[in-house]
Amino acid sequence: EAQVTQNPRYLITVTGKKLTVTCSQNMNHEYMSWYRQDPGLGLRQIYYSMNVEVTDKGDVPEGYKVSRKEKRNFPLILESPSPNQTSLYFCASSLLPGTYSGANVLTFGAGSRLTVL
Amino acid sequence: AQSVTQLDSQVPVFEEAPVELRCNYSSSVSVYLFWYVQYPNQGLQLLLKYLSGSTLVKGINGFEAEFNKSQTSFHLRKPSVHISDTAEYFCAVSGPPKAAGNKLTFGGGTRVLVKP
Numbered sequence: 001e002a003q004v005t006q007n008p009r010y011l012i013t014v015t016g017k018k019l020t021v022t023c024s025q026n027m028n029h030e031y032m033s034w035y036r037q038d039p040g041l042g043l044r045q046i047y048y049s050m051n052v053e054v055t056d057k058g059d060v061p062e063g064y065k066v067s068r069k070e071k072r073n074f075p076l077i078l079e080s081p082s083p084n085q086t087s088l089y090f091c092a093s094s095l096l097p098g099t100y101s102g103a104n105v106l107t108f109g110a111g112s113r114l115t116v117l
Numbered sequence: 118a119q120s121v122t123q124l125d126s127q128v129p130v131f132e133e134a135p136v137e138l139r140c141n142y143s144s145s146v147s148v149y150l151f152w153y154v155q156y157p158n159q160g161l162q163l164l165l166k167y168l169s170g171s172t173l174v175k176g177i178n179g180f181e182a183e184f185n186k187s188q189t190s191f192h193l194r195k196p197s198v199h200i201s202d203t204a205e206y207f208c209a210v211s212g213p214p215k216a217a218g219n220k221l222t223f224g225g226g227t228r229v230l231v232k233p
């Protein structure tokens with residue numbers, strides 16, 4: 001089954017304790033992205049990657065890092081989490097934009113709910 | 118820069134009644150438009166999309182939306198809702214092909230609560 005898998009689904013941590021949220025897709029997609037969802041704000045893009053070793057900032061990158069060493073994986077790293085990073089996080093992937101008209105359709109993971117105390 | 122406004126944060130509706138969720142966007146370039154649905158404790162699922170062609174777009178679960186370029190709107194409709202349509206709905210816009218990032222800009226979401 002074609003899917004985007006995120007882990008963990010739920011995590012409670014404390015301020016300053018480094019954590020990584022993993023994201024893996026099995027669709028051979030070039031494009032991957034991370035979003036955070038906050039009430040009333042919809043989803044906002046954190047980082048994205050157009051291919052292996054190619055990453056760039058989205059709208060709200062502060063406090064986050066990413067890496068893209070393999071095509072299927074795109075982990076989100078919080079080096080020193082703070083309470084304002086408490087949120088619901090989504091990973092998404094798609095074919096490379098512009099390859100055909102449907103390439104802009106993102107497939108989303110089930111989400112990772114993070115609480116930072 | 119693009120922005121999306123969903124005019125209603127919550128929409129209560131009775132079962133079998135029609136529902137319309139309003140979405141307006143702003144962009145200086147041509148756009149692709151999407152509606153996603155998020156059921157409780159789940160990820161986002163694509164409901165429908167407008168890429169080009171006919172301005173009336175039909176999606177899954179009986180939903181449809183109409184792209185109105187002059188009013189920069191993409192309202193979502195369903196003629197008769199079911200209890201199972203209780204969810205949060207997100208309107209989103211992305212830029213033209215090959216735009217850097219394939220970024221979706223989302224509206225704030227509309228919670229639909231279907232009452233029996």
